[in-house]
Amino acid sequence: MGVQERQQKEKMILDAAIRLFTEKGFAATTMDDVAKSAKISKGLTYFYFKNKEDLYLAMTKKAFDELKDVFREVYKNKARTGLDMITELANNYVKFARGSRIYYQAVLDFLGTVQLYNDEHLRQKINPLILQSEHFQKLLEMHHDCAKIGAQMVALGTKDGSIRAELNPEVAFYTVWAMLIGFEKLMGPVSYEPKDTKIQLETWKPGFTKLLQDMLKGTFQAVKVQPVQTSLF
Known part of the structure; x- marks a missing residue:
């Protein structure tokens, strides 16, 4: 995976997390929610970010x-x-x-x-x-x-x-x-x-x-x- 693709996926995950933190709050947001919102597998989400x-x-x-x-x-x-x-x-x-x-x-x-x-x-x-x-x-x-x-x-x-x-x-x-x-x-x-x-x-x-x-x-x-x-x- 190239650097640009990696950065792109990181941005997709982070943008999804920010949307959910804003809408639901940190406590109510799960990594599953983030993965679904970013349309990325849960495993790949954990690959880029260790946890919430x-x-x-x-x-x-x-x-x-x-x-x-x-x-x-x-x-x-x-x-x-x-x-x-x-x-x-x-x-x-x-x-x-x-x-x-x-x-x-x-x-x-x-x-x-x-x-x-x-x-x-x-x-x-x-x-x-x-x-x-x-x-x-x-x-x-x-x-x-x-x-x-x-x-x-x-x-x-x-x-x-x-x-x-x-x-x-x-x-x-x-x-x-x-x-x-x-x-x-x-x-x-x-x-x-x-x-x-x-x-x-x-x-x-x-x-x-x-x-x-x-x-x-x-x-x-x-x-x-x-x-x-x-x-x-």
Whole structure:
């Protein structure tokens, strides 16, 4: 079997798995389902992917590749300031998260798995089939790639004056990334009615962007509260 044919069959199987993971969820999907959807024998499916976990990690790698493309697309236009890049990236990141749900969830799942992997005691909680997948090691090697591009955007901003010069690019970008993950996760709760808090998604989104920009530009200022004389009655 030639390389091109092998790659073609791998793609057919992976595409089928992604469709099923999206429609049915990971737990409800079986390798039989994948083989039938891909119109490939079950034996051949196992030849290319050891198990369902291996397939999910292959999809996760594809998800990181797609997310990296989002970063690259923003960074390639060097005519803008670093702050403009980060602002555009924030908007495109949320679009990716909302528009590619299965990919974005796979990214978050892997980041959570890495947190367990870094602790020898917690590592035992990871499914052994995940650790045995060849895609797992590849993901360990590449999962910082997006942040590296993001840090380059921050570094560019510190040079062109749009971002505070004293910021560490890596620390600053990982802080931005943490904010974006939190923002995306809270979009649902903020949009849900009824709620006691006086906040709407339409006003929160521009407010979040402004706060992010102010943090990077350094326009935060400590305000000294002046004592006010007043009467309770």
